[in-house]
Each structure stands twice: as C-alpha cells, then as structure tokens.
Amino acid sequence: MIKPKNIPESSQLISGVGASCWFDIIAEDNQYRINRYDEDGTLDCSRIFNVDSIDFDINKPYKFTHISNCKQCKIIQTNKIFTFNTEDYEY
Secondary structure (H helix, E strand, C coil): CCCCCCCCCCCEEECCCCCCEEEEEEEECCEEEEEEEECCCCEEEEEEEEECCCCCCCCCCCEEECCCCCCEEEEEECCEEEEEECCCCCC
C-alpha cells in the first residue's frame, strides 16, 4: 500500500481484514502521543498513551502490531510486547 503524502514518514501500516491503519508515535513529557490514520490519510485519532514498562525506548527500532486502536496499542521491541493505554477520549 502506498503511504499518503500527509502521513508522517515514521508511520507504520498495520494491515487488517477490511481496513488497514497507519500508526505514528511521538514522545511527550514521559508519555507518548499515538496518531492513527485511515488508509486514505485521514487522522482517526490522536491521543496521549502511557506504556506498561519503562523498558520501551522510542529511539530503538519498534513495530506496531495487532491489536492496536484508539484506546490501546501494542508495539514489539527487542522481542517484547509493550502495551500502551489511554484514558484520553478526545480527538
């Protein structure tokens, strides 16, 4: 799938049945902002998340994986799955 031009270069595609989404993560004050875009590049959600472990290092390679959505995201890094959760329900 071709990445729409308005999606950040660092975004990663998670393919799904019926729909796929692009995910991007940015560090913000000891938390993380995760943005989700639909296949066309429209921003679905942008929320602040907390990670379940201090071992996650945004500067090392990582990969978004299933199941990731606007409330919870999972990222694999160094063979470990990190879970990111949000209580932020605003767009």
